[in-house]
Each structure stands twice: as structure tokens, then as C-alpha cells.
Amino acid sequence: MKNIHKIFTLLLVLTVSIPVTAQQTPAPAQSEAISITGVTAHIGNGSVIENTTIVFENGKITAMGANAPTKGRVINAQGKHVYPGFITVNNTLGLGEVDAVKASMDVNEIGTITPNVRSLIAYNAESKLVESMRPNGVLLGQIVPRGGRITGTSSVVQFDAWNWEDAAVKVDDAIHMNWPNSFSRGRWWLGESRAFQPNKDYSEDIQKARDFFNGAKAYNSGQTKEKNLAFESVKGLFDGSKKLYVNADSEKEIIDAVIFAKELGIQHTVLVGGYQAYKITEFLKQNNVAVIVGRTQSTPSFEDDDYDLPYKSPKLLHDAGLLVSIDPSGSMERMNTRNLPFYAGQVVGQGMNKEDALQLITSNASKILGIDADYGTLEVGKSATLFISEGDALDVRGNILTHAFIDGRELSLQSHHTNLYERYSNKLETDK
The missing domain is CATH 2.30.40.10 (Urease, subunit C, domain 1)
Structure with missing residues (x-):
């Protein structure tokens, strides 16, 4: 018993002597x-x-x-x-801390279609990464789950809170979807060609998503009494209270995604990524689609692209009359979000008016998120x-x-x- 007391006392001393940095x-x-x-x-x-x-x-x-x-x-x-x-959109801040420590990561969920996964309740308001945003002026953000075809439900938070309840600015604002790739590369580890090949499952992948949304429409119209949380979570897409954010990059994928949402009766669609969106600006304007472009401080995806395409992409879309913001997602996205103002500043170097560039991460972002009555x-x-x-x-x-x-x-x-x-x-x- 004495040994137990000694061990307990030693552990207590060690605990209180270790500096805690929250x-x-x-x-x-x-x-x-x-x-x-x-x-x-x-x-x-x-x-x-x-x-x-x-x-x-x-x-x-x-x-x-x-x-x-x-x-x-x-x-x-x-x-x-x-x-x-400044406002960051399409972000995983607060959902992951150290990539190499699995227990600190809550970005992805198991499953392909998980719209009922809510990022808000997993948001860590005490994240060291969230804290590091404020000295650069990034004060609000849309927190988004990743993984699968339909990844989950995002919410908008402010970056100075005790917990997720205090942080919430707009709860369950949107559903997020990764559009299928129309082309894919071979698996090099199996000796397959690395050249782009048509994705033979492209139509099938789209049909699976269409079947889900059609089922959700039927469910939310009262055609079935069996409870389905996934179906319930997307109800707002059809009554206009939620937006559908679709991650798509190629010209064909973007057009297919917008038409897909329109045919299903989804009222508000936001394009995320949109690498080739500058090629179809009139189409996007006609369908009232806002665009969240990838981070500007990156390299072109294809060798025949303009070397400065990522730098000037927001300006090309803005000049075409689209509502545009900047997406910091990608390698080390949570840490690099503090560079959000400099992503916007990069576009100034491409000839965009400085105050227009500022709108990319203030008023434009607030309009896309639907919080412009109070912020932006x-x-x-x-x-x-x-x-x-x-x-x-x-x-x-x-x-x-x-x-x-x-x-x-x-x-x-x-x-x-x-x-x-x-x-x-x-x-x-x-x-x-």
C-alpha cells in the first residue's frame, strides 16, 4: 500500500511539473x-x-x-x-492536429456516401493550428469533412471559442461531394501505364450518386416512414436551405456536375477546385455557380498549361463576372491556411485590383457561405x-x-x- 501511495505521489508531482500549453x-x-x-x-x-x-x-x-x-x-x-x-472556405481546421498521430485526426469517415457526418461536433476549438490563424487575420472558416463520394455536412465557425457550440456561426450549412474522375492513371506498382485513361466506371459512379439523391427526395417527400439519417441530412438541398459543394476540376466533370445537380432539383451549387473553370465561364454564369478555386501558390497540373495559370485563375473567373473565393486545401492545408491572405495577394501580382483581391477572402467568401448579413x-x-x-x-x-x-x-x-x-x-x- 505504501508503494502505491509513493507511485501516486510521484505521478502527481510529474503531472503538475510538466508545462501544459493550451x-x-x-x-x-x-x-x-x-x-x-x-x-x-x-x-x-x-x-x-x-x-x-x-x-x-x-x-x-x-x-x-x-x-x-x-x-x-x-x-x-x-x-x-x-x-x-478573413474567411477560409472548404477547410479541415480543427479536424486534425498532427498528421502522423492517427488519434488526432478526424478528417475522414468510413464509407462512400456519408452526408450525415457533421464536421461541427468533431471540431476542436482548442486546436493549436486554429490559434495560429488569428495573427494573420484569418478569423472565420467553413469546416469540411473529407473522404468518400458524399463526404458530409460542413459548418461555419469563428476562431476564438471554448468549444464547438460557442464556435458555431452557421450550423450545417452545406453538403460536400467529390465528383468522380472522368480519367485516371494506371497503377504503376502493377506495371500499368501512367498515361491518362478513360475511367470505365465514370457513368456507374455518377449513377450511384444519382440513385442516392433520388432516394433522398422520395424519403423527404414522405414516401417512406423508415428512418434514414443520410437521407434526412440532404433535405436542405431541395428546399434551398443548404448548398451542394462539388469538387471537380476538368471541363467535362464540371459541366456534368452542374447538370447533375440541376436535374435533381438542387437549388444552390458551388464548384470547388474548378481547375478548368476558366474555359466555361459563360456556362457557370448561366447556372449561377460560384467557384472556390484552388490555392494560388501552386504549380500547373498539365505541361501544356500556362505556367502562371494557378496564379491568375481567380482573376480570370472574376473578370468573367463569377463569384469567386480561394480554397487553401491541399498539402498541409491546415497549417498553410494562415497564408490565405498571401494567396489573395498573389492574384494582385497578376494584375487584379488589390481591393478586388481582398473580396476573394472577405465579402465573396461570406456570400458563398451565406453569412454576408453579418460578416465579410x-x-x-x-x-x-x-x-x-x-x-x-x-x-x-x-x-x-x-x-x-x-x-x-x-x-x-x-x-x-x-x-x-x-x-x-x-x-x-x-x-x-
């Missing part, structure tokens, strides 16, 4: 009015207001303008810039979800935040990265 405590509700003065306001709708004042109370912007009277606490931001909080632009009556930057927030040299707010709550801009920066900066000073 996410900062979420900010409390706004308790006093805050006025930001002398700032250049980038509204998020394409316009800029110089030397203005922004006042917000109880989480809402209450006044804006050069002559707006200050109230409460005053932040002098002369020479600085204020932006609406700096306007009286909207949420005070914004940040102050020393310079141009789309440029890595100017994206230096001094203050950030979500619904008027002032955030900590500390993270594991900033702690390491301060630690080793101090070391360098000491070593001189």
Missing part, C-alpha cells in the same frame, strides 16, 4: 464601446475609406466615417489599416469581426496585426509561433 482563454464579451480612429478602412466590397473612425458596441459596428464621434476606449490607428476578418465587410450593423494591421494585409511584409476582434471581443494574438519567435529573438540578443 490555447489562450477565449476573450470575454465586449464590455465597453471601442473606437478606432485615423485608420484606412478596407471595407471588403471594393472600396477604401481614408482617415476614418470605426465605433463598435456589443459586438456590432455602430458608426463609421471621418466625422463619427468617438465613444468608450479609443485606439489611435493613424497610418494603420483595418480589414474585415465593414458596415454599420454588421459584426465587429475585424483587425488592425501595420500595413497591407495581403503582403507578408505588411501583415503585422496590432489588434483583432471577433464579434467585438478582443483576441490574443499570441500563438506557439509568436512564443518561439520571442524566445529565440531574446536568445539572439543575449548572445551578442
Whole structure:
């Protein structure tokens, strides 16, 4: 018994002596009015207001303008810039922490058709990766499950919360689908050719998805009483309360996917990826399809593509009159989401107006997600979800935040990265 007590005591000492590093405590509700003065306001709708004042109370912007009277606490931001909080779409933030540690990953579910899988209840609000978004101005995001043909149901969250319930901004906003590939490569490990070959199962894969959605329509019209959670989860696609996000890249796949959704009576379709969407912009406009393009800092998929196609793709689609945002998914997508403003800044280098590029990750993203009544632009009556930057927030040299707010709550801009920066900066000073 004495040995047991000794072991217990030793474990207790070890436990309390090990430093525990968790996410900062979420900010409390706004308790006093805050006025930001002398700032250049980038509204998020394409316009800029110089030397203005922004006042917000109880989480809402209450006044804006050069002559707006200050109230409460005053932040002098002369020479600085204020932006609406950046919004990331089609992301797995909070669903995975360390790729090599299986227990920390909750991105994929078993099964091919799993629309009733809800990303929100798996979202980890205390993720270190989520915390690292805020110092670059990324304050909201759409959290999406991956895997299978119909991957699940996404939700929109804000990035300063105790848990998923507190984080939720828009619950179960969309269903996500991976469209079948019309071409595939051979399996090199079996000696098959790596050249592109037509996918012989393409039509069959589409038919399986069509059968599911037709079954769901019948179920939700009351033709059967047997409970089916998968069918129930897609009901919103047919009454317009949910959108269908379809991942497709080639010209043929995009056209097939849009026609597929239209024939089924799905009211709102969003194209994700859309690598060749620039070839069929008129078709997409006619069908009112918004496009979430892949990250701009990437290389072309085919050797006969323009070398700068990924850089300029958002501009090509924007110039054609489409509603466009940027998708950070891909290699190390959760970590790389902090580069979202620089993906938008990349398009500026391709000739896109800077304020138009800003819309890709603010107002356009909010419109696609259906949260534009509260987020995405700096306007009286909207949420005070914004940040102050020393310079141009789309440029890595100017994206230096001094203050950030979500619904008027002032955030900590500390993270594991900033702690390491301060630690080793101090070391360098000491070593001189």
C-alpha cells in the first residue's frame, strides 16, 4: 500500500511539473464601446475609406466615417489599416492536429456516401493550428469533412471559442461531394501505364450518386416512414436551405456536375477546385455557380498549361463576372491556411485590383457561405469581426496585426509561433 501511495505521489508531482500549453482563454464579451480612429478602412466590397473612425458596441459596428464621434476606449490607428476578418472556405481546421498521430485526426469517415457526418461536433476549438490563424487575420472558416463520394455536412465557425457550440456561426450549412474522375492513371506498382485513361466506371459512379439523391427526395417527400439519417441530412438541398459543394476540376466533370445537380432539383451549387473553370465561364454564369478555386501558390497540373495559370485563375473567373473565393486545401492545408491572405495577394501580382483581391477572402467568401448579413465587410450593423494591421494585409511584409476582434471581443494574438519567435529573438540578443 505504501508503494502505491509513493507511485501516486510521484505521478502527481510529474503531472503538475510538466508545462501544459493550451490555447489562450477565449476573450470575454465586449464590455465597453471601442473606437478606432485615423485608420484606412478596407471595407471588403471594393472600396477604401481614408482617415476614418470605426465605433463598435456589443459586438456590432455602430458608426463609421471621418466625422463619427468617438465613444468608450479609443485606439489611435493613424497610418494603420483595418480589414474585415478573413474567411477560409472548404477547410479541415480543427479536424486534425498532427498528421502522423492517427488519434488526432478526424478528417475522414468510413464509407462512400456519408452526408450525415457533421464536421461541427468533431471540431476542436482548442486546436493549436486554429490559434495560429488569428495573427494573420484569418478569423472565420467553413469546416469540411473529407473522404468518400458524399463526404458530409460542413459548418461555419469563428476562431476564438471554448468549444464547438460557442464556435458555431452557421450550423450545417452545406453538403460536400467529390465528383468522380472522368480519367485516371494506371497503377504503376502493377506495371500499368501512367498515361491518362478513360475511367470505365465514370457513368456507374455518377449513377450511384444519382440513385442516392433520388432516394433522398422520395424519403423527404414522405414516401417512406423508415428512418434514414443520410437521407434526412440532404433535405436542405431541395428546399434551398443548404448548398451542394462539388469538387471537380476538368471541363467535362464540371459541366456534368452542374447538370447533375440541376436535374435533381438542387437549388444552390458551388464548384470547388474548378481547375478548368476558366474555359466555361459563360456556362457557370448561366447556372449561377460560384467557384472556390484552388490555392494560388501552386504549380500547373498539365505541361501544356500556362505556367502562371494557378496564379491568375481567380482573376480570370472574376473578370468573367463569377463569384469567386480561394480554397487553401491541399498539402498541409491546415497549417498553410494562415497564408490565405498571401494567396489573395498573389492574384494582385497578376494584375487584379488589390481591393478586388481582398473580396476573394472577405465579402465573396461570406456570400458563398451565406453569412454576408453579418460578416465579410465593414458596415454599420454588421459584426465587429475585424483587425488592425501595420500595413497591407495581403503582403507578408505588411501583415503585422496590432489588434483583432471577433464579434467585438478582443483576441490574443499570441500563438506557439509568436512564443518561439520571442524566445529565440531574446536568445539572439543575449548572445551578442
